Amino acid sequence: MDLNTLTANELIKKLDKKEITSRDILTSLEKRIKEVDSKVKAYVRVNDSNLLNSELITHNSELSLKGIPVSIKDNICTREYNTECCSKILEGFKPPYDATVIQKLKEAGAIILAAKTNMDEFAFGSSTENSCYGPTHNPWDLDTVTGGSSGGSAAAVASDEAIMALGSDTGGSIRQPASFCGVVGLKPTYGRVSRYGLIAFASSLDQIGPITKDVRDSAILMNVISGYDAYDSTSINIDVPDYTKSLESDIKGIRIAFPNEYFIEGLDKEVKAIVQEAINKLKSLGANYKSVSLPHTQYAIPVYYIVATAEASSNLARFDGVQYGFRAGGAKANLIDMYKKTRGEGFGQEAKRRIILGTFVLSHGYYDAYYLRALKVRTLIKQDFDKVFAELDCIVTPTSPTAAFKIGEKIKDPLKMYLSDIYTISANLAGIPAISIPCGFTKKGLPVGLQILAKPFNEEMLFKVAYAYEQNTPWHKMKPKIAV
Amino acid sequence: MYETVIGLEVHLHLKTKTKAFCGCSTEFGQEPNSQVCPVCLGFPGSLPVLNKVALDYAIKVALSLNCKVQEYTKFDRKNYFYPDLPKNYQISQYDLPISRNGFLNIDLDDKSKRIGITRVHLEEDAGKLIHQKESSLVDFNRAGIPLLEIVSEPDINSPQEAYEYLTILKSIIEYLDVSDCDMEKGSLRCDANISIRKKGAQELGVKTELKNMNSFKAVKEALSFEVERQTELLNKSKPIIQETRLWDAKELTTVSMRTKEEAQDYRYFPEPDLPPFIISKEKIEEIRKTIPELPKEKKQRFMQWVSASSANTLVSCKIDAELAERLLQSYSNKKLVADWLINVASSTANSLNCSIAQLGVKEEYYIEIFGYLDKELISNLTAKAVWDEVVKTKKSPSEIIKEKNLIQISDESSLEKNIEEVIEENPKSVEAFKSGKENAVMFLVGQVMKKTKGKANPKMVQEILKRRLTDA
Incomplete structure (x- = not known):
C-alpha cells in the first residue's frame, strides 16, 4: 500500500509499531508528487525543494505528530523555506522566523514539507487562479479549479500528494477549496490559533486551520496548532480540549438548523439536493432539525469586501521594495518611482484591485459611509449567530453554492467569483468556527461540501457532528483518479 | 493689533527598556540595525504586542498633566508611505486616545496661566534615514520606540509662553523619570501650530505648522519669526497659506515644506492586531500612587523658605531641586542658599553644560562656604573664587581658604x-x-x-x- 494515501492517524499507528519510518512516508510522497504534481500543481517551487531533506526532526515517540509530514500554505512563515504568498513581490523571501503554528508542529514532531502549497496571491481569490505560479488543477477534474485561496493545500491532500496540510481562511479560503476537492477543512474560532507568522490578508478575519483527509486528522492537527500565543494579542487564552475526544458517532438530540436566507438564486440544484440529503442523514442519526433565520446574511459579502480590503490595503503597504522581496526601478530610480514600479510590477491584478478598493473605503470623506457602517453591520451579523446559537447547537449549509467551476470561467468576473464564498464569509465576520466535510458528488463527479458552523470555541461540536456524519457515509474514502 | 495663537505638539520617547510592541532594546547610539526584530522591522506575518510599561508611563504622564484617563482605549493605524516606516503605517491612536482634557499652569511675570492639554496618546516611533551621496540608508533601531504625543490647546499666546510651557512640561516629565527629554538625541521633539488674528476676533487665523526646531530656544525663535512673517503678510493684505514650514536654525528663518493641498490622507482605522482594551479604575489609582512630588508642589513647599520666583527656579530641574531641598533643610540662612544656587552655582553648571548636582560638589562644602560668608570671614568675591576652586579641585573650601590665606581682614x-x-x-x-x-x-x-x-x-x-x- 502506498503510504501517501493513508491518513495521519493510520500512519502514526504504523510508526508506533515501527512498521515504517517517517522517511518511508516522505519517499512515497516524493514519488507521488513526481507522478502527478506536474498536472495538479498543488506545490510551488517544487523543483527547488529537496523533499527528502524535509526531515528535520528527531523522532520522539511521545510526540503526537512524530514523523508526519505536513504541507504548508505559501503564506505561513517557515524559517527553512521561502514564503512568498505566491506573489512576485515576495520573490525570494525567506522569513527569519517560524510562524507559531510551525513551531508547534515542530515541537509535536511533525515534518515541515520543503515544498509550499499554491494559493491565490496573498489569499485574494476563490480559485487559486490568482497565483503568480498559475492555477492548481482540481484532482477530480484537471480542467476545473480547486477553489481558493488554499487550493494548493486542498488539492495536495485530495491527490495524496500530502498527508495533511495547513491553510488559512479569511472568507472561506480553507472550507471552499476543501469542498471543491472533497477533503475536510476547518476554520477555527477567531483567536483559537495564533496568527503570528501568517502573512496577513485581513487581520480581523484571518485564521489558520487544518485541511485533512478525514475528521479525525483534523482533530489531531487542531490539538497541535490551537492555543493562546503571547505573540498574538488577538489569540485568546482558553484551554484547548483534546479534540479527538469529541469524535463519537452519537449525535442524538443535537439541535441543527438550516438558515432560510441561504436558499439563494445562485444555489446549484444538484448541490442543494446533495446538502438536503446530508441533512436528512443527520436527522436519521438523531439530530433535531429546524429552520432558522440569519436576517443580515445578504450584507455579508459587501461588509466583507469593505472590511477585508480595508485591512488588506494597509497590511500590504509594507511590500514596497525597501527591505525584502522584489524591487523594481533600478538603482538610479528615485523613491517614488521605486515604490510605483515595485508595486506595479510586483502585485497581480486582484491584489491591486483589493488595495485600491481598501484604500478607497478608508479615505477621507468615505470612511463613515463605508468602513464604519460595515463594522456596524458586521456586529449585526454576529448577533444573528448569537441568537441562533442561544437555542441551537449548529448550523448546516452548503460550503459553496456550486461545485468546482472551470478554470478561467469566472476569473474575468470578480463579482461572480466573490459569490462563491457567500456561505463561508459570515463565519469569518462573526469569528465563529466552521468545518467543511465531503457530502457527495455531482453527476460530473465533482465533490460537494457540507458546512457546519457552531458558536465560538465550540470546535468540539463541529468535530462531533462531522465525525458522526463521516462514519455513516462513504464520501471521505473516495479518491480521485489522476492519469499518471 | 494682532493676537498670536499657538498650539504645541510634543513627542517624547518613553524611557522603557524595550520597544512599544516588541522586545528589542531602546538603547540610544548603538550600531545601526542592531536592535531590531521581525516585529519592529514590520516583517510579513509579525504582530505587535503592547509593552505594558509604556502604557503605565503614558498613564502616569497623563495623570500628572491633569488629564482624564479614558477607560476604553484602542490603537489605530496611520497609513503613509515612507522608507523609515517599516510597515508603511504607524501604530498610533486616533479617536480614543489614552487620555484627554488636561491642563498645565505656566508662570508668567505677574500671574499664572492655564494651558489646556487636548490629549496624550501613545504611538511608535519610525526609523532614521541616513542620506548619502547617491543613496539613502535606513537605521531601524529607533523604529518602534514608544512615543508619547502631548497636544496642547491653542491657548498659548506668545513665543515666550510657548517657552515656559515647554520648560514646565519637561520639568514634570523629568520628575516622573519616564523620558530623557533630550532634544539633541531626539527623545523630545516639538512641532508648533501658529496663527495670528485681530485681537478679539472669534475665528482663528490660517495656521502654519512649524517643524525642525531642535531646542526650546529654537522653538521660541521660530515662533517669533512666524509672528513677524505673518503680521507682515496681514499688514500688506497678503494671504497666509496653510502649510508646513521648517525652521532653519542657521539662517534663522522658516521655509515652506508642503502646503495643505499636498497634505496626506492618513486613512486612520482601528489596528486589528491589537484589540481595544479597558484601563481599570484600580489600575489608574495604582499608577497615581507612584507619581512623585511634582515641581508645583515642591515649589509650594520651597516658598516657606524662599521667594516664589526663587522657588520656581530652584524646582525646575529635579536633581538640583533635591540638592536645594537638602541644603535649605540643613542651613538656616535660606536666602543665602537660594541666591548661591541660582546665581553662582547655576552659572558654573551652565558653563559646563550640566546640572548643579552634576558638578559633584559635596553638600558639606556648600555649608562651609555659606558659613564663611555668613560670619563675614570672606567676601562674596573671595567666596566665588573659592567655589571655582572647589569645583575644579574637589578640595574643601576651608582647605583652600587656609592654603591661600583668604580670611577676610575685619580688623x-x-x-x-x-x-x-x-x-x-x-x-x-x-x-x-x-x-x-x-x-x-x-x-x-x-x-x-x-x-x-x-x-x-x-x-x-x-x-x-x-x-x-x-x-x-
Missing part, C-alpha cells in the same frame, strides 16, 4: 594702612566725595579691595573711609 587697624594709602593716591576721588558725590567712595573701596587682594571686608572699608573723609 580696623590692619586695614588702616591700606586705606591711608588709597586716600593719598586718589585725591580726585576724595575731592569728588567731599563735594557731595557719594558714589566716589565705592571707587575708593574698590582700590582698597585691590590692595588687599579681595581680603578686606568691604562693608568695614566703606565705613572707615566715610568716617575718615567726613572727619577730616
Whole structure:
C-alpha cells in the first residue's frame, strides 16, 4: 500500500509499531508528487525543494505528530523555506522566523514539507487562479479549479500528494477549496490559533486551520496548532480540549438548523439536493432539525469586501521594495518611482484591485459611509449567530453554492467569483468556527461540501457532528483518479 | 493689533527598556540595525504586542498633566508611505486616545496661566534615514520606540509662553523619570501650530505648522519669526497659506515644506492586531500612587523658605531641586542658599553644560562656604573664587581658604594702612566725595579691595573711609 494515501492517524499507528519510518512516508510522497504534481500543481517551487531533506526532526515517540509530514500554505512563515504568498513581490523571501503554528508542529514532531502549497496571491481569490505560479488543477477534474485561496493545500491532500496540510481562511479560503476537492477543512474560532507568522490578508478575519483527509486528522492537527500565543494579542487564552475526544458517532438530540436566507438564486440544484440529503442523514442519526433565520446574511459579502480590503490595503503597504522581496526601478530610480514600479510590477491584478478598493473605503470623506457602517453591520451579523446559537447547537449549509467551476470561467468576473464564498464569509465576520466535510458528488463527479458552523470555541461540536456524519457515509474514502 | 495663537505638539520617547510592541532594546547610539526584530522591522506575518510599561508611563504622564484617563482605549493605524516606516503605517491612536482634557499652569511675570492639554496618546516611533551621496540608508533601531504625543490647546499666546510651557512640561516629565527629554538625541521633539488674528476676533487665523526646531530656544525663535512673517503678510493684505514650514536654525528663518493641498490622507482605522482594551479604575489609582512630588508642589513647599520666583527656579530641574531641598533643610540662612544656587552655582553648571548636582560638589562644602560668608570671614568675591576652586579641585573650601590665606581682614587697624594709602593716591576721588558725590567712595573701596587682594571686608572699608573723609 502506498503510504501517501493513508491518513495521519493510520500512519502514526504504523510508526508506533515501527512498521515504517517517517522517511518511508516522505519517499512515497516524493514519488507521488513526481507522478502527478506536474498536472495538479498543488506545490510551488517544487523543483527547488529537496523533499527528502524535509526531515528535520528527531523522532520522539511521545510526540503526537512524530514523523508526519505536513504541507504548508505559501503564506505561513517557515524559517527553512521561502514564503512568498505566491506573489512576485515576495520573490525570494525567506522569513527569519517560524510562524507559531510551525513551531508547534515542530515541537509535536511533525515534518515541515520543503515544498509550499499554491494559493491565490496573498489569499485574494476563490480559485487559486490568482497565483503568480498559475492555477492548481482540481484532482477530480484537471480542467476545473480547486477553489481558493488554499487550493494548493486542498488539492495536495485530495491527490495524496500530502498527508495533511495547513491553510488559512479569511472568507472561506480553507472550507471552499476543501469542498471543491472533497477533503475536510476547518476554520477555527477567531483567536483559537495564533496568527503570528501568517502573512496577513485581513487581520480581523484571518485564521489558520487544518485541511485533512478525514475528521479525525483534523482533530489531531487542531490539538497541535490551537492555543493562546503571547505573540498574538488577538489569540485568546482558553484551554484547548483534546479534540479527538469529541469524535463519537452519537449525535442524538443535537439541535441543527438550516438558515432560510441561504436558499439563494445562485444555489446549484444538484448541490442543494446533495446538502438536503446530508441533512436528512443527520436527522436519521438523531439530530433535531429546524429552520432558522440569519436576517443580515445578504450584507455579508459587501461588509466583507469593505472590511477585508480595508485591512488588506494597509497590511500590504509594507511590500514596497525597501527591505525584502522584489524591487523594481533600478538603482538610479528615485523613491517614488521605486515604490510605483515595485508595486506595479510586483502585485497581480486582484491584489491591486483589493488595495485600491481598501484604500478607497478608508479615505477621507468615505470612511463613515463605508468602513464604519460595515463594522456596524458586521456586529449585526454576529448577533444573528448569537441568537441562533442561544437555542441551537449548529448550523448546516452548503460550503459553496456550486461545485468546482472551470478554470478561467469566472476569473474575468470578480463579482461572480466573490459569490462563491457567500456561505463561508459570515463565519469569518462573526469569528465563529466552521468545518467543511465531503457530502457527495455531482453527476460530473465533482465533490460537494457540507458546512457546519457552531458558536465560538465550540470546535468540539463541529468535530462531533462531522465525525458522526463521516462514519455513516462513504464520501471521505473516495479518491480521485489522476492519469499518471 | 494682532493676537498670536499657538498650539504645541510634543513627542517624547518613553524611557522603557524595550520597544512599544516588541522586545528589542531602546538603547540610544548603538550600531545601526542592531536592535531590531521581525516585529519592529514590520516583517510579513509579525504582530505587535503592547509593552505594558509604556502604557503605565503614558498613564502616569497623563495623570500628572491633569488629564482624564479614558477607560476604553484602542490603537489605530496611520497609513503613509515612507522608507523609515517599516510597515508603511504607524501604530498610533486616533479617536480614543489614552487620555484627554488636561491642563498645565505656566508662570508668567505677574500671574499664572492655564494651558489646556487636548490629549496624550501613545504611538511608535519610525526609523532614521541616513542620506548619502547617491543613496539613502535606513537605521531601524529607533523604529518602534514608544512615543508619547502631548497636544496642547491653542491657548498659548506668545513665543515666550510657548517657552515656559515647554520648560514646565519637561520639568514634570523629568520628575516622573519616564523620558530623557533630550532634544539633541531626539527623545523630545516639538512641532508648533501658529496663527495670528485681530485681537478679539472669534475665528482663528490660517495656521502654519512649524517643524525642525531642535531646542526650546529654537522653538521660541521660530515662533517669533512666524509672528513677524505673518503680521507682515496681514499688514500688506497678503494671504497666509496653510502649510508646513521648517525652521532653519542657521539662517534663522522658516521655509515652506508642503502646503495643505499636498497634505496626506492618513486613512486612520482601528489596528486589528491589537484589540481595544479597558484601563481599570484600580489600575489608574495604582499608577497615581507612584507619581512623585511634582515641581508645583515642591515649589509650594520651597516658598516657606524662599521667594516664589526663587522657588520656581530652584524646582525646575529635579536633581538640583533635591540638592536645594537638602541644603535649605540643613542651613538656616535660606536666602543665602537660594541666591548661591541660582546665581553662582547655576552659572558654573551652565558653563559646563550640566546640572548643579552634576558638578559633584559635596553638600558639606556648600555649608562651609555659606558659613564663611555668613560670619563675614570672606567676601562674596573671595567666596566665588573659592567655589571655582572647589569645583575644579574637589578640595574643601576651608582647605583652600587656609592654603591661600583668604580670611577676610575685619580688623580696623590692619586695614588702616591700606586705606591711608588709597586716600593719598586718589585725591580726585576724595575731592569728588567731599563735594557731595557719594558714589566716589565705592571707587575708593574698590582700590582698597585691590590692595588687599579681595581680603578686606568691604562693608568695614566703606565705613572707615566715610568716617575718615567726613572727619577730616
